Amino acid sequence: MTEVADAHRAAEAAARDSYGRLVAFLASRSRDVAAAEDALGEAFRAALETWPADGVPRSPEAWLLTTARRQLLDAGRHDRVRAAAVPTHRLAAERRQADADGPDGDAIPDERLKLMLACAHPAIDPAARTPLMLQAVLGLDAARIASAFLVAPAAMGQRLVRAKAKIREAGVPFEVPGPDELPARLGPVLDAVYAAYGTGWDDAAGADPRRRGLAGEAVWLARILARLVPEEAEARGLLALLLHCEARQPARRTADGGYVPLAEQDPALWSRPLIAEAERELFAAAALRSVGHFQLEAAIQSAHAGRAFTGRTEWSGVVLLYGELVRRWPTLGARVGHAAALASAGDPAAGRVALDAIDASHVRDYQPYWAVRAHLLARLGDPAGAAAAYARAVGLSEDPGVRAFLARERNRLAGGAV
Amino acid sequence: MTFALLIYEDAAGFAARTGPEQAAYWGAWTAYAQAVAAAGVMAGGKGLLPPSAATTVRVRDGDRQVQDGPFADTKEQLGGFFLLDVPDLDAALAWAARAPVVRGSVEVRPALPDPTAAAS
Numbered sequence: 433m434t435e436v437a438d439a440h441r442a443a444e445a446a447a448r449d450s451y452g453r454l455v456a457f458l459a460s461r462s463r464d465v466a467a468a469e470d471a472l473g474e475a476f477r478a479a480l481e482t483w484p485a486d487g488v489p490r491s492p493e494a495w496l497l498t499t500a501r502r503q504l505l506d507a508g509r510h511d512r513v514r515a516a517a518v519p520t521h522r523l524a525a526e527r528r529q530a531d532a533d534g535p536d537g538d539a540i541p542d543e544r545l546k547l548m549l550a551c552a553h554p555a556i557d558p559a560a561r562t563p564l565m566l567q568a569v570l571g572l573d574a575a576r577i578a579s580a581f582l583v584a585p586a587a588m589g590q591r592l593v594r595a596k597a598k599i600r601e602a603g604v605p606f607e608v609p610g611p612d613e614l615p616a617r618l619g620p621v622l623d624a625v626y627a628a629y630g631t632g633w634d635d636a637a638g639a640d641p642r643r644r645g646l647a648g649e650a651v652w653l654a655r656i657l658a659r660l661v662p663e664e665a666e667a668r669g670l671l672a673l674l675l676h677c678e679a680r681q682p683a684r685r686t687a688d689g690g691y692v693p694l695a696e697q698d699p700a701l702w703s704r705p706l707i708a709e710a711e712r713e714l715f716a717a718a719a720l721r722s723v724g725h726f727q728l729e730a731a732i733q734s735a736h737a738g739r740a741f742t743g744r745t746e747w748s749g750v751v752l753l754y755g756e757l758v759r760r761w762p763t764l765g766a767r768v769g770h771a772a773a774l775a776s777a778g779d780p781a782a783g784r785v786a787l788d789a790i791d792a793s794h795v796r797d798y799q800p801y802w803a804v805r806a807h808l809l810a811r812l813g814d815p816a817g818a819a820a821a822y823a824r825a826v827g828l829s830e831d832p833g834v835r836a837f838l839a840r841e842r843n844r845l846a847g848g849a850v
Numbered sequence: 851m852t853f854a855l856l857i858y859e860d861a862a863g864f865a866a867r868t869g870p871e872q873a874a875y876w877g878a879w880t881a882y883a884q885a886v887a888a889a890g891v892m893a894g895g896k897g898l899l900p901p902s903a904a905t906t907v908r909v910r911d912g913d914r915q916v917q918d919g920p921f922a923d924t925k926e927q928l929g930g931f932f933l934l935d936v937p938d939l940d941a942a943l944a945w946a947a948r949a950p951v952v953r954g955s956v957e958v959r960p961a962l963p964d965p966t967a968a969a970s
Contacts, residue, residue, distance in 0.1 A: 582943045796889040827885025
């Protein structure tokens with residue numbers, strides 16, 4: 433029994449550590465992600481069947497790679513046999529070659545950057561990039577990805593199949609471009625990793641962070657990238673941003689699932705090791721002297737993290753950082769965050785001006801806008817406007833805890849308390 | 851495209867309508883319906899009384915059968931529905947995720963084209 437358990441544990445560890453490396457290695461040679469995944473899936477199945485009896489091989493990764501390659505050759509043979517019979521002695525030679533080629537675990541080159549660049553290639557549908565990366569690099573199944581992205585599982589499956597066919601047929605390259613081109617090609621890769629984390633962010637007014645339930649996977653991908661391209665400032669900036677957000681995870685909920693907005697979180701619950709790692713990444717990114725929006729967003733989170741050490745938030749610094757972010761990268765989220773920061777820094781009227789400047793058609797179903805607007809109007813002495821905005825924010829919230837928090841704020845307003 | 855959001859609730863969900871949490875229950879649904887309307891995607895809908903108020907009629911081989919209660923005794927029962935005009939299924943699913951169903955689920959179904967509109 434323990435041998436079976438050992439085999440399972442070894443297979444799982446190999447799966448977690450090696451899946452993406454093996455898919456990347458196989459796919460970067462054939463440009464066929466689906467075939468690489470299938471072959472590797474067969475290899476893992478074979479491992480679970482044979483390792484309990486034969487023992488775990490010296491290098492599980494090399495064993496899996498050799499078996500997957502043999503699987504690919506067999507699959508290729510099925511295709512070729514239809515066209516022309518291949519002499520069996522050639523196939524035997526190919527198998528021997530596959531065995532001989534199987535490198536040691538240490539020697540398998542890490543091609544995951546090539547795989548991630550292919551997944552986020554401009555030719556790939558932007559909506560498919562993150563799911564594709566989650567599946568190819570981490571081995572997540574389509575159903576789990578579909579739930580995280582609120583997409584029907586059948587539609588997600590088709591999206592993934594189409595994207596893999598595109599990589600195979602449209603000549604999407606598996607290569608790392610030169611240093612001049614790399615930052616531009618890396619941008620969509622970083623965006624795709626960020627999209628795996630979530631779409632929102634913390635702010636003082638209780639906007640719904642809308643994590644996707646894939647935060648751990650996103651941090652994992654960001655760590656891989658920061659290791660693979662340590663000279664790219666934005667890759668380090670993205671990792672710093674995600675780590676700062678993750679550091680606050682334990683403080684975001686009460687024991688019974690209630691939502692705690694950033695301003696009310698107990699900094700003692702924030703993870704110091706994650707904050708320290710985030711700060712190291714941000715420092716390393718800044719030293720590379722190539723500012724980008726992930727670094728700015730990480731710097732904003734870093735300013736919030738300062739409360740853990742000084743007991744107060746340096747709001748003027750947060751406002752400056754948001755100002756720069758909005759000036760250069762005026763996304764909806766950044767503009768709403770800027771407005772919330774202005775109010776927290778003591779100027780809710782300026783925050784309201786910033787909100788009013790946003791086109792109404794862009795915020796019809798954007799929950800953070802309404803949460804921040806409600807908070808600002810309450811502070812500006814407009815309880816009727818605040819109540820209407822709170823209702824809108826409640827109606828757009830997905831999370832029951834956030835819904836309850838906003839409803840409470842609204843009731844407090846109506847009751848005249850505070 | 852028009853999608854129906856069919857809201858299913860379990861017995862505890864229906865009980866919340868009149869119990870101590872009723873203010874939270876109705877407040878959340880009112881806010882949701884208002885947000886749907888304010889976003890300009892509302893194409894209709896109604897909340898329904900609980901399944902205990904249902905009457906089911908079957909006509910089989912000319913025989914009428916009238917029963918008290920819902921058509922099937924399942925754990926979750928239809929509690930109401932929304933009709934939404936949205937660009938695609940993804941948008942409909944985003945609205946379904948926001949529905950404040952605490953104990954139950956939301957089924958999303960594309961609507962058939964309006965038969966009276968097709969007649970011309």
